[in-house]
Amino acid sequence: xxxxxxxxxxxxxxxxxxxxxxxxxxxxxxxxxxxxxxxxxxxxxxxxxxxxxxxxxxxxxxxxxxxxxxxxxxxxxxxxxxxxxxxxxxxxxxxxxxxxxxxxxxxxxxxxxxxxxxxxxxxxxxxxxxxxxx
Amino acid sequence: xxxxxxxxxxxxxxxxxxxxxxxxxxxxxxxxxxxxxxxxxxxxxxxxxxxxxxxxxxxxxxxxxxxxxxxxxxxxxxxxxxxxxxxxxxxxxxxxxxxxxxxxxxxxxxxxxxxxxxxxxxxxxxxxxxxxxxxxxxxxxxxxxxxxxxx
Amino acid sequence: xxxxxxxxxxxxxxxxxxxxxxxxxxxxxxxxxxxxxxxxxxxxxxxxxxxxxxxxxxxxxxxxxxxxxxxxxxxxxxxxxxxxxxxxxxxxxxxxxxxxxxxxxxxxxxxxxxxxxxxxxxxxxxxxxxxxxxxxx
Numbered sequence: 114x115x116x117x118x119x120x121x122x123x124x125x126x127x128x129x130x131x132x133x134x135x136x137x138x139x140x141x142x143x144x145x146x147x148x149x150x151x152x153x154x155x156x157x158x159x160x161x162x163x164x165x166x167x168x169x170x171x172x173x174x175x176x177x178x179x180x181x182x183x184x185x186x187x188x189x190x191x192x193x194x195x196x197x198x199x200x201x202x203x204x205x206x207x208x209x210x211x212x213x214x215x216x217x218x219x220x221x222x223x224x225x226x227x228x229x230x231x232x233x234x235x236x237x238x239x240x241x242x243x244x245x246x247x
Numbered sequence: 248x249x250x251x252x253x254x255x256x257x258x259x260x261x262x263x264x265x266x267x268x269x270x271x272x273x274x275x276x277x278x279x280x281x282x283x284x285x286x287x288x289x290x291x292x293x294x295x296x297x298x299x300x301x302x303x304x305x306x307x308x309x310x311x312x313x314x315x316x317x318x319x320x321x322x323x324x325x326x327x328x329x330x331x332x333x334x335x336x337x338x339x340x341x342x343x344x345x346x347x348x349x350x351x352x353x354x355x356x357x358x359x360x361x362x363x364x365x366x367x368x369x370x371x372x373x374x375x376x377x378x379x380x381x382x383x384x385x386x387x388x389x390x391x392x393x394x395x396x397x398x
Numbered sequence: 399x400x401x402x403x404x405x406x407x408x409x410x411x412x413x414x415x416x417x418x419x420x421x422x423x424x425x426x427x428x429x430x431x432x433x434x435x436x437x438x439x440x441x442x443x444x445x446x447x448x449x450x451x452x453x454x455x456x457x458x459x460x461x462x463x464x465x466x467x468x469x470x471x472x473x474x475x476x477x478x479x480x481x482x483x484x485x486x487x488x489x490x491x492x493x494x495x496x497x498x499x500x501x502x503x504x505x506x507x508x509x510x511x512x513x514x515x516x517x518x519x520x521x522x523x524x525x526x527x528x529x530x531x532x533x534x535x
Contacts, residue, residue, distance in 0.1 A: 117393075119257060126411035128422060129441045141413055141505035149393075152257045155414045157471035160446040161478075169258035185443030192447075219426050221506065297417060297467045299490050322416060322493065322501065348468030348490075 118247045120240050121166075121175040123154040123197065125186040131215045132180030132203040138221060139232035140178055143240075150240055160189050170194035174243045176201065178236060198243045206235050251355075252378055256389050262289045263382050264355045268375035270313070270331035271384060275355070276375065278368055283332050286359045287319070287350050290385050296321035301347040303328065303361055308336045312374055316361065319350070328360065332371040338362040404438035405484075405529045406461040410472040411442065416501045418466035420489040420515060423507050425464055427519030428526065436530040442472055445479040453479055460484035460529040462522065485525055485535040492518040 124140035127133015144153050152169060159166040170190060175197045177186040187200040207214060210231045215221065221229065251262040267275040273291030276283045292298070303317035310316045310330040317328035339361050342349055349358040365371060376384065409425035412418025429437045438459070444452035456476060463472040463483045473486045492514055493501060501511030525535050 121258065124413055125441070126413070126422075126443060127441050128409060128411055128425060129439050133441065137411070137413060138505045145505070153414050154258065155412050155418070155471075157410045157412050157418075157442055157475065158414070158469060160443060161469065161471035161474040163469070163471075165258045165260050168255075168260070183441075183444065183447065183449060185441065185447050188447050189443055218430075219423065297415065297490055299494050322490065346468075348488075352468050 117149070118244065119150055119152045119173060120198075120243050120247075121152045121154040121170050121173055122236070122240075123156055123159065123170070123175055123177045123186045123190050125177075125179045125181075126156050127180035127185075128218075130180055131218050134218050134221070135215060135225075135228055135232060136178050136180045136203050139229050139236060142229065143233050143236050147237070147240065150244060154190075156186055156189065160193065167194050174198040174247055176236065176239050176243060178232070179203065198246075199239045201232075201235060201239060203232060206232055252382055254382055254385060254389075259293060261293065261385060262355070263378045263385070265378045267355070268331070268372060268377060269381035269384075270329065270375055272313075272329045272331075274329060274331040276331040276371070278332070278365070278372070281365050281368060282337070283334070283363050283365055283368075283371075284359050285316075285331060285361050285363060287328075287354050288381070289354050290388075292351050292354045292358075295319065295326065296323040298347040298350045301328075301343050301350070301360070303339050303343070304336055306336050306338055309366075310334070310336060310363070312371055319347075330363070331375055332363060332365055333367065334363040334365040336361050336363050402459075403530075404459055405433075405436055405526045406456055406459050407437050407439050407464065408442060408456070408461055408472050408476060408483075409464040410466045410470075412466040412471065413504060415466055416504055416507065416511065417489045417493075419504050419507045420493070420501045420511055420518075421464040421466040421472075423512060423515035424489060424492070424518045424522070427515045428522055431516075432519045432523045433526045433530075436526050442475055445475050456481040460535075462487070462525065462529070462535075464489060466490070484529050485522075487522070489518070492521070 177197045273288045300320040312333045315327040316330040407425045409421040411422040440452045462485045499510040499514040502508040
């Protein structure tokens with residue numbers, strides 16, 4: 114069945130750190146706004162052997178978003194499927210924008226919103242860039 | 248079993264069993280002589296979400312094609328199991344009580360819901376779709392969903 | 399933070415479904431409110447990329463996995479890392495026990511989901527206590 118090219122977004126699940134929550138929230142919110150351009154790739158399912166996630170990632174472009182330098186999403190995607198077209202890192206995005214990492218891992222509200230928006234903007238730009246070259 | 252047709256959309260792979268007949272409501276029946284096994288189609292189980300709870304009629308109950316034979320509850324929704332065939336229910340999958348998620352994990356295998364002694368297999372078959380025809384219904388539904396998203 | 403002698407809470411954090419968000423929230427409720435002194439967390443993908451500290455943590459301490467669905471990604475990833483969970487659970491089971499609290503939202507759980515996570519954490523706290531005492535789950 115023919116489908117428009119979409120970009121798979123692989124977000125780190127980063128349970129241990131606030132950057133992981135930032136990553137997850139920003140990715141999920143962008144995905145909900147851009148269902149015509151993007152597809153959720155669930156990282157836990159991807160690494161546990163999810164056939165659909167891995168098949169999609171091998172055929173279509175992906176962007177990974179990681180919360181820390183360990184870059185789990187980028188490394189897992191490259192190892193288990195194919196090299197992502199772009200890899201984003203939350204600390205780099207926040208540094209570039211002069212924003213601090215939130216202090217908590219949950220219950221985000223207006224205080225954390227500028228951080229989430231910054232990541233969404235970067236990710237949205239990355240999606241358009243990847244689609245333009247696809 | 249003679250195999251599956253696979254339809255890919257986005258990252259989802261929907262499997263349709265060539266040996267089954269399907270209702271438009273998304274339930275399959277695997278007919279062998281005068282008995283049938285009934286379950287939920289892969290497309291339906293993926294769209295309705297993870298099954299949390301399932302309730303069926305008791306063995307011995309007579310059901311009509313298209314009429315409720317139970318209820319499936321997921322996080323997203325509660326919906327009727329509309330029997331794809333008519334007859335007397337003979338057996339409920341004993342695993343459904345504790346493991347209704349089998350419907351999601353293995354909708355055409357371990358996730359079968361009930362077995363039924365058929366009243367009129369020929370009449371029932373006329374109200375059902377073969378695998379290829381069901382695939383077309385599925386594709387229409389997916390195209391409509393894509394049309395909504397793309398605006 | 400010293401993580402030795404703690405019960406490790408490992409949620410799947412699946413991003414596709416509210417039950418993944420629920421699993422994550424239950425883990426935070428346990429680790430931050432119900433039993434902060436007895437629990438530790440690590441990131442699930444670290445196990446898969448072979449992070450030494452994460453692997454040591456789950457291999458040397460009892461682990462509770464909290465999965466968002468029957469695919470059980472947290473349990474499977476833990477076992478692939480060479481560790482066995484002391485307890486496995488699925489967040490949807492807590493919804494079944496408290497149907498009036500329907501979890502919604504993936505990016506952020508709704509209020510009902512957060513309440514449900516709190517109740518789930520309170521139920522799991524007893525298991526954490528047993529495991530922390532060296533008993534079986």
